[in-house]
Amino acid sequence: xxxxxxxxxxxxxxxxxxxxxxxxxxxxxxxxxxxxxxxxxxxxxxxxxxxxxxxxxxxxxx
Numbered sequence: 001x002x003x004x005x006x007x008x009x010x011x012x013x014x015x016x017x018x019x020x021x022x023x024x025x026x027x028x029x030x031x032x033x034x035x036x037x038x039x040x041x042x043x044x045x046x047x048x049x050x051x052x053x054x055x056x057x058x059x060x061x062x
Contacts, residue, residue, distance in 0.1 A: 003060065014049065014053075017049045017052075018042075018045055018046055018049050020045075021044070021045025021046070021048050021049055022041050022042045022045040024045070025040075025041035025042075025044045025045050026041040028041075029041055
């Protein structure tokens with residue numbers, strides 16, 4: 001069964017996922033009393049989004 005392509009262009013979906021991930025990790029950093037490290041949060045979000053994309057591509061090849 002082939003998975004249908006998303007209606008949103010892929011680069012836009014990546015950007016949206018990265019922004020959402022950055023906000024998620026930034027809010028987590030605020031909980032742990034370190035809100036100034038937004039760049040670390042953005043890096044973590046990028047890693048999570050990239051790992052998700054790699055996992056998705058791996059599953060589609062199977």
